[in-house]
Amino acid sequence: MDEAPPAAGSSQIFADNLKGFILAVASSAFIGASFIIKKKGLKRAGAYGSRAGGGGYGYLLEPLWWIGMVTMIIGEIANFVAYIFAPAVLVTPLGALSIIVSAVLAHFILKERLQRMGVLGCVLCIVGSTVIVLHAPEEKTPSSVEQIWDLATQPAFLLYTASAVAVSLVLMLHCAPRVGQTNILVYLGICSAIGSLTVMSIKAIGIAIKLTLDGINQAGYFQTWVFAMLAISCIVIQLNYLNKGDLSCY
Known part of the structure; x- marks a missing residue:
């Protein structure tokens, strides 16, 4: 009888992780396909007006x-719902699968040939994601947004946040106007740096929603709205530079 609660708890964690895994894989499929559809739209728009990269x-x-x-x-x-159920260390690596979807669709729809190094990169994405997912540690879920805030305001994370923002500003204000149209790595660097902050804020919002649905209202904490505003800001920035990057070398 004493062993029943832990077993039930482990079963619930497994079920939540499975839901998060399935949602993350589905998310990668949709996002990977969206890149190809948007690129066709960007090409079509660029043929009749100024390009997004310009x-x-x-x-x-x-x-x-x-x-x-x-x-x-x-x-x-x-992807957002996946973060509600599963740890970020399990959900985030699965986002790399969108690269595989994009590469395959680009080959058939955009007629873009995938070279050997590209194939190797896709294989490494699959292997890397699989290794991380299989060895993902169990996550101790915070009981409130305040706990997430305490973790996010630790000196080490604040230093990382400042570094990510500083790198992004240099890329956006200095590098993008000069070499952004000829070097896609500038736009990718901006999206990656800002994206790391998006993951943190989205995870915080996901936990807040899950706790609220469980009867522990998190809307009264100002930290919830700070994370929401941060997530919206990061997503808007990423979308803007992602569209520029789609045709920067086209």
Whole structure:
């Protein structure tokens, strides 16, 4: 009788992790497909106006780009829900699978040939994601947003946050206007640096929603809204530079 609670707890953790895993894989499929759809839309918009890589926003009038955006939103929602159920260390690596989906669809839809190094990169993505997921540690779920805030305000994380913001500002204000249109790594660097903060804030919001649904209202904590504003800001920045990066070398 004494062993029943731990077993039940382990079963619930496994079930939540499985839900998070399935949602993360589905998210990668939708997001990977959205990149290809949006790129076709960006190409079509670029043929009739200024390109996104050159600072134009004509793609906002292109229906195909909006279809890609809707597909991405569906994928991001699935990814968001996955963070509610599973640890970030399990969900985040699965995002690399979107690269595989994009590579395969690009080969058939955009007629982009995948070279040997590209194939090797895809294999490494699969192997890396699999290793991390199989060895993902059990996560101790915080009981409130305040606990997440305490972890996020530790000196080490604050130092990392300041570094990520500083690198992003240098890339956005100095590098992007000069070499962004010819070097896609500038836009990818911005999205990656900001994306690391997005993961943290999305995980915090996911936990807040889960606790609220369990009867522990988190809307009264100002930290919840700080994390929400941070997530929205990061997502908007990523979307802007992701669209620029789609055609920066086109």
